[in-house]
Amino acid sequence: MTSNFALEPPSAPVAPVHGPPTPLGAHRAQARALAAGRLRERISGGHLAPGTKLSEHVIAQELGVSRNTLREAFTMLAEESLVDRVPNRGVFVAHPTAGDVREIYNARRIIEPGAVLWGSCSEQVLTGLWSVIEAARAARAAGDIMGMADANQRFHRGLMDLTGSDTLVTTMDRLLARMRLMFHSMSTDPGFHGDYVDRNAELLRLLEAGERERAAESLREYLSFAEAQLLDHVE
Numbered sequence: 001m002t003s004n005f006a007l008e009p010p011s012a013p014v015a016p017v018h019g020p021p022t023p024l025g026a027h028r029a030q031a032r033a034l035a036a037g038r039l040r041e042r043i044s045g046g047h048l049a050p051g052t053k054l055s056e057h058v059i060a061q062e063l064g065v066s067r068n069t070l071r072e073a074f075t076m077l078a079e080e081s082l083v084d085r086v087p088n089r090g091v092f093v094a095h096p097t098a099g100d101v102r103e104i105y106n107a108r109r110i111i112e113p114g115a116v117l118w119g120s121c122s123e124q125v126l127t128g129l130w131s132v133i134e135a136a137r138a139a140r141a142a143g144d145i146m147g148m149a150d151a152n153q154r155f156h157r158g159l160m161d162l163t164g165s166d167t168l169v170t171t172m173d174r175l176l177a178r179m180r181l182m183f184h185s186m187s188t189d190p191g192f193h194g195d196y197v198d199r200n201a202e203l204l205r206l207l208e209a210g211e212r213e214r215a216a217e218s219l220r221e222y223l224s225f226a227e228a229q230l231l232d233h234v235e
Contacts, residue, residue: 028069035063035073043082043093044153044177046146049184052093054083080174082181096182098234104175104182105227111168111175112159112223113216119162121207129158129204136197148193149183155200182230192229196222 039059042048060070074091077083084094094100132155139147153176160172183193199222206215 028072031065031069032072032076035059035065035070036076038063039073039077040080040082040173040177044173044180046149046180046183048093050093050095050181053089054091054093056091080178082174082177094178094181096178096234098231100178101182101227101230101234104178105223107175108156109220109223111172112156113219115159115162115168116203116207116216116219117212119159120164121162125158125161126204126208128161129155129200132158133197133201133204136200140194140197145193148197149180152193152196152200153180182234196226 039048039054048054054074056067056070060067063070065073074083074085078085078091081100082094084092086092132151136148136151136155139145139151157169157172157176160169163169199218203215203218203222206212206218
């Protein structure tokens with residue numbers, strides 16, 4: 001079965017999900033969490049744009065959950081600021097505000113440099129991060145803006161692997177899902193994502209050289225610069 005997860009996309013069509021409905025099981029809490037996770041993945045993957053109306057009927061059928069369970073999943077996503085509930089109209093993918101941009105970057109300036117300063121720079125994690133950078137470079141060479149955005153997000157999520165903390169990885173996943181909504185405002189600007197491919201590579205070189213404090217400071221400056229760029233488009 002194929003579905004767009006939506007009835008009212010704001011501009012370009014939302015990419016469909018392929019495959020049969022996923023049976024999420026009888027356990028209500030697990031079903032709610034899995035449904036929320038599937039939708040969060042769609043948002044963080046850039047497949048659900050800000051302002052998209054989410055259809056209870058379509059999504060419940062797609063995920064194989066009851067509409068009550070789906071409403072509970074929507075509540076979880078609303079608490080994460082990923083969707084907005086509008087009385088008498090329905091549930092919509094959130095439109096990030098300037099306040100959202102500032103809040104998220106404040107959190108990132110604490111979490112990410114901390115991972116760089118105190119995380120474990122194992123060869124396995126560093127090799128994985130270089131693979132992500134190579135994917136970003138390939139996307140840049142192909143003029144693939146979405147590919148660059150995806151690779152850059154995977155790089156920042158990969159920094160959380162330095163911590164060995166599932167809690168911090170989950171927190172970062174939620175922040176990056178909100179970030180993806182912000183990136184829709186930059187979706188036609190290849191320079192925005194392309195510049196960060198080189199910044200990520202330089203950060204990784206500092207980590208490999210053991211220059212953690214320089215890497216952390218570079219990352220803080222990098223995040224502040226990105227915040228200012230996004231605010232120029234949101235405000």
